[in-house]
Amino acid sequence: MARPLRIEFSGALYHVTSRGDRREVIFEDDEDHLIFLRTLAEVVGRFNWLCHAYCLMPNHYHLLVETPDGNLSKGMRHLNGVYTQATNRRHMRTGHLLQGRFKGIIVDKDRYLLELTRYVVLNPVRAGMGKKPENWQWSSYRAMTGMTPAPAWLATDGILALFAKRRTTAQQRYSEFVKQGIKSAAIWDELQQQIYLGDEKFVKRVQRKVGIQGDELSIPRAQRRAPAPTLAKIAAKHHERNDAIYAAYSTGAYSYREIAEYYGLHLATVGRVIRGQMLQCEN
Incomplete structure (x- = not known):
């Protein structure tokens, strides 16, 4: 099967996932998690990203990132490459840690930004790793709700401003919003062509923006999808x-x-x- 298109432009919002090679564990201990978060902080600063949410699971991770400079692939190569090298050295191993390609879904920000901030941090709850999102240490939930100090690279202000002017009130309302999502329906009903989360109008807007004709980009024939x-x-x-x-x-x-x-x-x-x-x- 041909590879899905990479669509990148200034201001794009993505839900990103990357998984362990053969679904193997990619975070073996606390230090591995901390190495990843330090690397993510570096990437956010270096590539001018906005990181709205994250969650590190045992064999994969989720990010919700916005790219003002349209450079998702460059940042992801750095993130996955540096993390792999650092942990391979630490654990005295060689070879691939992560699957070859990350999955990046381009998101209609107006409709799905808030919904995805809770979807990402609820992954441990859905996986049975805790009854509440605060039970999982390695997500943005605690920082977003004020349970722990928020790192400078996590874009908390924009999300919280959508709930209330006063920060503590906004944090409380965000927490309630997240927990209401535990039993809510999934958000993927409008996933289009495996790369767009939005309705047909959103897909057409994105395609016009980046110059896609119909469902294909002007890319080599060998990279186009077969019927x-x-x-x-x-x-x-x-x-x-x-x-x-x-x-x-x-x-x-x-x-x-x-x-x-x-x-x-x-x-x-x-x-x-x-x-x-x-x-x-x-x-």
């Missing part, structure tokens, strides 16, 4: 219906509605299946 298989062919390859549904969704070629109509299901059922498969992949 997706039909839903019937996907179904024939998978014995389990849920696996087939997620495989169809993962091609980026089929909407929830198209998948639902093919299988004779409600949209909500398709959404639950896909979210369940996503959580299995994360754990």
Whole structure:
């Protein structure tokens, strides 16, 4: 399968994930976590990023970052490269620590910024690593809510200003907002082509901004996506219906509605299946 496009421009907001090679652990102890956060602080400063949220899980991490200079890939190469080198030296190992490519989803800031700040820090709760987000030390939740001092590189002011003028009130309201999300629906219903989180209007705005024609960028033919298989062919390859549904969704070629109509299901059922498969992949 061809690689998804990297779309970068000034002011873009991304939900970024990077996973351990073969899903192996990438943070072995507290010092590894601290090395990563120091490296992230360096990247935020050097590449002029805004980091709105983060969460370090045992075998992967989540970032919510904004790039005023349109330089996500450069910053991520530095972040993953420096962290890998530092921890390889520390643990006397060689080779790849992280999977070859990070996943960067470009986000409609107006609609999903706040929702993603809580989605990111709720990962440990969804994974059963704590009943409350404050139980997990390695996320931005404690700093955002005032439980610990916020590092200078974490962009807390903009988020908190959306809740109240007074900082302590804003922190309390943000905390309540996050905890309300524990039982809320997932946010990925409007994920388009596996790289855009937003509706069709948002996708078109981004494509116009960066000069994408239709669904493709002017890139070498070898890097373009092959036509997706039909839903019937996907179904024939998978014995389990849920696996087939997620495989169809993962091609980026089929909407929830198209998948639902093919299988004779409600949209909500398709959404639950896909979210369940996503959580299995994360754990």
